[in-house]
Amino acid sequence: MFIGHIALGLAAKRAAPRLSLGVLLAAAQLADMLWPILILAGIEEVRVVPGITRLTPLDFISYPWSHSLVMLAAWGLAFGWIVRRRHPRALAVVAALVVSHWLLDFVTHRPDMPLYPGGPKFGLGLWNSLAGTLLVEVPLFLAGTWIYFHTTRARDRTGIAATFILLALLLAIYAGDILSDAAPPSTAAIGIVGVAGSAIFTAWSWWADAHREVRP
Numbered sequence: 001m002f003i004g005h006i007a008l009g010l011a012a013k014r015a016a017p018r019l020s021l022g023v024l025l026a027a028a029q030l031a032d033m034l035w036p037i038l039i040l041a042g043i044e045e046v047r048v049v050p051g052i053t054r055l056t057p058l059d060f061i062s063y064p065w066s067h068s069l070v071m072l073a074a075w076g077l078a079f080g081w082i083v084r085r086r087h088p089r090a091l092a093v094v095a096a097l098v099v100s101h102w103l104l105d106f107v108t109h110r111p112d113m114p115l116y117p118g119g120p121k122f123g124l125g126l127w128n129s130l131a132g133t134l135l136v137e138v139p140l141f142l143a144g145t146w147i148y149f150h151t152t153r154a155r156d157r158t159g160i161a162a163t164f165i166l167l168a169l170l171l172a173i174y175a176g177d178i179l180s181d182a183a184p185p186s187t188a189a190i191g192i193v194g195v196a197g198s199a200i201f202t203a204w205s206w207w208a209d210a211h212r213e214v215r216p
Protein backbone atom coordinates (compact mmCIF):
# COMPACT_ATOMS: atom_id res chain seq x y z
CA MET A 1 0.00 0.00 0.00
CA PHE A 2 2.54 2.53 -1.24
CA ILE A 3 0.40 5.66 -1.36
CA GLY A 4 -1.59 4.47 1.65
CA HIS A 5 1.55 4.72 3.79
CA ILE A 6 2.24 8.16 2.33
CA ALA A 7 -1.34 9.19 3.13
CA LEU A 8 -0.95 8.41 6.82
CA GLY A 9 2.32 10.33 6.94
CA LEU A 10 0.64 13.36 5.38
CA ALA A 11 -2.33 13.17 7.74
CA ALA A 12 -0.07 12.83 10.79
CA LYS A 13 1.12 16.42 10.27
CA ARG A 14 -2.06 17.50 12.04
CA ALA A 15 -1.25 15.35 15.08
CA ALA A 16 2.40 16.48 15.28
CA PRO A 17 2.70 19.79 13.40
CA ARG A 18 6.22 20.52 14.67
CA LEU A 19 7.60 17.35 13.10
CA SER A 20 8.89 17.64 9.54
CA LEU A 21 6.96 15.86 6.84
CA GLY A 22 10.23 14.10 6.07
CA VAL A 23 10.19 12.51 9.53
CA LEU A 24 6.51 11.57 9.27
CA LEU A 25 6.86 9.96 5.84
CA ALA A 26 10.04 8.18 6.94
CA ALA A 27 8.14 6.75 9.91
CA ALA A 28 5.23 5.60 7.76
CA GLN A 29 7.65 4.07 5.24
CA LEU A 30 10.33 2.85 7.66
CA ALA A 31 9.66 -0.82 6.92
CA ASP A 32 10.16 -0.20 3.20
CA MET A 33 13.28 1.86 3.88
CA LEU A 34 14.89 -0.92 5.93
CA TRP A 35 13.75 -3.72 3.62
CA PRO A 36 15.88 -2.93 0.51
CA ILE A 37 18.97 -2.54 2.69
CA LEU A 38 18.35 -5.95 4.25
CA ILE A 39 17.67 -7.43 0.80
CA LEU A 40 21.00 -6.16 -0.50
CA ALA A 41 22.71 -7.49 2.63
CA GLY A 42 21.19 -10.94 2.07
CA ILE A 43 19.38 -10.87 5.43
CA GLU A 44 15.89 -10.88 3.94
CA GLU A 45 14.65 -12.53 0.76
CA VAL A 46 12.31 -11.70 -2.10
CA ARG A 47 11.88 -13.13 -5.58
CA VAL A 48 10.17 -11.94 -8.73
CA VAL A 49 7.15 -14.07 -9.69
CA PRO A 50 5.08 -12.35 -12.41
CA GLY A 51 1.37 -12.77 -11.79
CA ILE A 52 1.63 -13.73 -8.13
CA THR A 53 -0.78 -10.85 -7.43
CA ARG A 54 -2.58 -8.40 -9.68
CA LEU A 55 -0.64 -5.42 -8.32
CA THR A 56 2.90 -6.69 -7.71
CA PRO A 57 5.09 -9.50 -9.08
CA LEU A 58 7.06 -9.77 -5.83
CA ASP A 59 6.99 -12.85 -3.63
CA PHE A 60 8.06 -11.70 -0.18
CA ILE A 61 9.70 -14.89 1.04
CA SER A 62 11.26 -13.62 4.24
CA TYR A 63 11.30 -10.13 5.78
CA PRO A 64 10.81 -10.58 9.53
CA TRP A 65 13.26 -7.88 10.63
CA SER A 66 11.77 -5.09 8.55
CA HIS A 67 8.09 -6.10 8.35
CA SER A 68 7.03 -8.23 11.33
CA LEU A 69 4.61 -6.58 13.76
CA VAL A 70 6.85 -7.08 16.79
CA MET A 71 9.94 -5.68 15.08
CA LEU A 72 8.03 -2.70 13.71
CA ALA A 73 6.84 -1.93 17.23
CA ALA A 74 10.48 -2.00 18.35
CA TRP A 75 11.65 0.13 15.41
CA GLY A 76 8.79 2.56 16.05
CA LEU A 77 9.68 3.04 19.70
CA ALA A 78 13.34 3.54 18.79
CA PHE A 79 12.57 6.07 16.06
CA GLY A 80 10.04 7.87 18.26
CA TRP A 81 12.57 8.06 21.10
CA ILE A 82 15.08 9.73 18.77
CA VAL A 83 12.67 12.51 17.66
CA ARG A 84 10.66 12.85 20.89
CA ARG A 85 12.08 16.27 21.78
CA ARG A 86 10.66 17.84 18.64
CA HIS A 87 7.05 17.52 19.77
CA PRO A 88 5.24 16.42 22.96
CA ARG A 89 3.47 13.63 21.08
CA ALA A 90 6.35 12.77 18.77
CA LEU A 91 7.11 9.38 20.27
CA ALA A 92 3.49 8.22 20.13
CA VAL A 93 2.83 9.60 16.62
CA VAL A 94 6.04 8.25 15.10
CA ALA A 95 5.68 4.84 16.75
CA ALA A 96 2.06 4.60 15.57
CA LEU A 97 3.07 5.48 12.01
CA VAL A 98 5.78 2.82 11.97
CA VAL A 99 3.39 0.13 13.26
CA SER A 100 0.65 1.28 10.86
CA HIS A 101 2.82 -0.06 8.03
CA TRP A 102 2.10 -3.63 9.17
CA LEU A 103 -1.62 -2.98 9.44
CA LEU A 104 -1.92 -1.55 5.94
CA ASP A 105 0.27 -4.27 4.45
CA PHE A 106 -1.83 -6.87 6.27
CA VAL A 107 -4.80 -5.63 4.23
CA THR A 108 -3.04 -5.59 0.85
CA HIS A 109 -0.50 -8.43 0.97
CA ARG A 110 -0.90 -12.15 0.53
CA PRO A 111 -0.50 -14.08 3.82
CA ASP A 112 3.18 -13.16 4.09
CA MET A 113 3.14 -10.57 6.91
CA PRO A 114 4.83 -12.12 9.98
CA LEU A 115 3.76 -11.37 13.53
CA TYR A 116 7.34 -11.82 14.73
CA PRO A 117 10.53 -13.40 13.33
CA GLY A 118 9.72 -17.06 12.79
CA GLY A 119 6.07 -16.53 13.67
CA PRO A 120 2.82 -17.04 11.73
CA LYS A 121 2.08 -14.94 8.66
CA PHE A 122 -1.12 -13.14 7.71
CA GLY A 123 -2.57 -11.07 4.86
CA LEU A 124 -5.97 -10.37 3.33
CA GLY A 125 -4.71 -10.17 -0.27
CA LEU A 126 -6.33 -6.93 -1.45
CA TRP A 127 -3.64 -6.72 -4.13
CA ASN A 128 -5.36 -9.60 -5.93
CA SER A 129 -8.08 -7.11 -6.91
CA LEU A 130 -7.20 -4.03 -8.96
CA ALA A 131 -10.59 -2.40 -8.41
CA GLY A 132 -10.55 -3.11 -4.68
CA THR A 133 -7.03 -1.73 -4.33
CA LEU A 134 -7.89 1.50 -6.15
CA LEU A 135 -11.06 1.97 -4.11
CA VAL A 136 -9.07 1.78 -0.89
CA GLU A 137 -5.74 3.38 -1.71
CA VAL A 138 -6.69 6.36 -3.87
CA PRO A 139 -9.32 7.81 -1.47
CA LEU A 140 -6.89 7.25 1.40
CA PHE A 141 -4.20 9.23 -0.42
CA LEU A 142 -6.60 12.03 -1.28
CA ALA A 143 -7.77 12.24 2.32
CA GLY A 144 -4.20 12.42 3.62
CA THR A 145 -3.35 15.12 1.07
CA TRP A 146 -6.43 17.13 2.04
CA ILE A 147 -5.53 16.97 5.74
CA TYR A 148 -1.94 18.04 5.04
CA PHE A 149 -2.98 21.04 2.94
CA HIS A 150 -5.54 22.09 5.54
CA THR A 151 -2.91 21.83 8.27
CA THR A 152 -0.14 23.74 6.48
CA ARG A 153 0.22 26.61 4.05
CA ALA A 154 3.09 27.63 1.79
CA ARG A 155 5.52 30.30 2.95
CA ASP A 156 6.75 30.93 -0.59
CA ARG A 157 6.56 29.60 -4.13
CA THR A 158 8.92 26.75 -3.29
CA GLY A 159 6.45 25.57 -0.65
CA ILE A 160 3.80 25.33 -3.37
CA ALA A 161 5.83 23.93 -6.25
CA ALA A 162 7.97 21.46 -4.29
CA THR A 163 4.95 19.98 -2.52
CA PHE A 164 2.82 19.62 -5.64
CA ILE A 165 5.68 18.10 -7.63
CA LEU A 166 6.38 15.64 -4.81
CA LEU A 167 2.77 14.49 -4.65
CA ALA A 168 2.45 14.38 -8.45
CA LEU A 169 5.57 12.21 -8.74
CA LEU A 170 4.31 9.83 -6.07
CA LEU A 171 1.01 9.47 -7.93
CA ALA A 172 2.86 9.01 -11.24
CA ILE A 173 4.99 6.23 -9.75
CA TYR A 174 1.89 4.59 -8.33
CA ALA A 175 0.09 4.79 -11.69
CA GLY A 176 3.16 3.45 -13.48
CA ASP A 177 3.35 0.46 -11.14
CA ILE A 178 -0.30 -0.34 -11.79
CA LEU A 179 -0.22 0.11 -15.56
CA SER A 180 3.14 -1.52 -16.26
CA ASP A 181 3.45 -5.26 -16.79
CA ALA A 182 7.25 -5.14 -16.61
CA ALA A 183 8.85 -7.06 -13.77
CA PRO A 184 12.02 -5.90 -11.97
CA PRO A 185 15.13 -7.38 -13.61
CA SER A 186 16.60 -8.66 -10.34
CA THR A 187 16.33 -8.49 -6.58
CA ALA A 188 19.51 -6.39 -6.52
CA ALA A 189 17.78 -3.82 -8.72
CA ILE A 190 14.84 -3.78 -6.30
CA GLY A 191 17.18 -3.07 -3.41
CA ILE A 192 19.14 -0.34 -5.17
CA VAL A 193 16.03 1.46 -6.43
CA GLY A 194 14.44 1.14 -3.00
CA VAL A 195 17.40 2.67 -1.18
CA ALA A 196 17.80 5.50 -3.70
CA GLY A 197 14.08 6.24 -3.85
CA SER A 198 13.73 6.36 -0.07
CA ALA A 199 16.65 8.78 0.26
CA ILE A 200 15.41 11.09 -2.49
CA PHE A 201 11.77 11.29 -1.39
CA THR A 202 12.60 11.67 2.30
CA ALA A 203 14.97 14.54 1.56
CA TRP A 204 12.50 16.11 -0.87
CA SER A 205 9.58 15.96 1.56
CA TRP A 206 11.76 17.48 4.28
CA TRP A 207 12.76 20.33 1.94
CA ALA A 208 9.21 20.96 0.72
CA ASP A 209 7.81 20.98 4.25
CA ALA A 210 10.50 23.43 5.38
CA HIS A 211 8.92 25.96 2.99
CA ARG A 212 5.51 25.53 4.58
CA GLU A 213 4.09 26.53 7.96
CA VAL A 214 1.29 25.32 10.17
CA ARG A 215 -1.94 27.22 9.72
CA PRO A 216 -3.11 29.23 12.75
